Amino acid sequence: MTLQAIHWALIGIWGLLTAASLIVYILSKRSEKNLSELVQRTQSWWVMVALFTVAFLVSNTISIIVFALISFLALKEYFSMIPTRRADRRVLFWAYLSIPVQYFWVYDSYYGMFAVFIPVYMFLFLPFASLLSQQTEGFLKSVGTLNWGLMLCVFSISHAAFLLILPPTEGNSAGGAGLLLFLVFLTQFNDVAQYTWGKLFGRRKIIPGVSPNKTWEGFLGGVGTTFVLAIITAPLVTPFSLAHAAAAGLLIPVAGFIGDVTVSALKRDLGVKDTGSLIPGHGGILDRIDSLTFTAPLFFHFTRYFYY
């Protein structure tokens, strides 16, 4: 087996993770402060990167199933976190069932149905299913919250999976797999970069009413670092020209930031700190993929518009 661009990219990610883990290890030995959460976070990254790598290397189908599972866990977290009506149990059940259907369209490369199934058919069907219980009290709130959750956790995330089945092009032998790696890596890297810049240099709060720990320094530092990394890595795994690589290098960190604060606003409204406790050190799965819910559909359409 010869190593292709995609393998080099994966090796690079593992190298970066190893370097980051060493830094965290040294910091935790030297520092007086308790860094157990940071250590836990780093350990969780190893697990997540390992799972992702295995799925990625085995087959596209496995990767699509993994994304479907991520959507399921995220939607379950969302439904467990928000106020729901007992009368809507059946509606929630239908919402869950839409996950395998939506990911089947991905597997089937059926773009037309993939693009409308949730925003059109489920959008129309869920309120209908809800009114069958004949409980109108709380109807609007219920339909609104259920649809938003479905869009965020299933529709948005499924765009990441759809990248996978985009075929290789002349300028990009890595095909959809390369694009997915580019998106997921930069989105997650940007989260860490914004966090790190913010911890080191953060002074001016950017949106204290929603997320008091986010700063302008963190945001701009993260955007800058991700931008540079996008330009370096784009020729390896994407068909992007320099201008498009630069555009993607801005799109991902900015959209990622907005996704992050959107889920923060939701958590503030509900009065919870984390969306769950599935990933030690990080919180719930929605805490980890909040930025991806915004970057995945935007990056997908950016790529599709210019290259497919």
Add this chain to the structure above:
Amino acid sequence: MLQKVFYIFVKIAVLFLLGLNVRRKDILPSEGPAIIVANHNSHLDTMVLMALMPLSKLKGIKPVAAADYFFSSPWKAWVSEHVLGIIPVQRKGTDRTSDPLEGCYQALDKGQVLILFPEGSRGEPEEMTSLKKGISYLAERAPSAPVVPVFTHGLGKALPKGSFLLVPFFCDIFVGKPITWAGDRTQFMNTLQDRFNELSSEKTFAPWE
């Protein structure tokens, strides 16, 4: 054997369909004599508590349940006894000559773990009703057995009374500090109620309307 096979499936289903957030699992006893006392919202309560136990210990863990429900037909009785390992209790005492808790005493004497739901019924999902006093008689009779309160939330949303459709929700299981018998039934019941109040206020739960 049958029980182990059954609970392997239950463990997988609980892990995948529900997903549990367990606090202080280390103080949940899997060896007796001990009494686990939990609030009751769903048939899933027993399944989930059993699923938290190591497979090798399952034989010595006995859910205590209503005879009028779980032993109402021959096949139900067979499943209840051989697969679920249930100890039946008569809810409505028609026969005053024997102690309805006799089976429980024997199990504790044998060093088994009892799982009890002192609310007596699943009732309205996610609403706790008053605790029945039977548990204090058990504690008095077996003072060496620690009574461990367990508060669960979410199982009543996933499968409430009267429904057969399981809808996935993340569930919280909060294990509380064990209570030891101090010699007074009323005081015991008050302590138990206090423990449940503490456990249920550990987290703000999403409302269920």
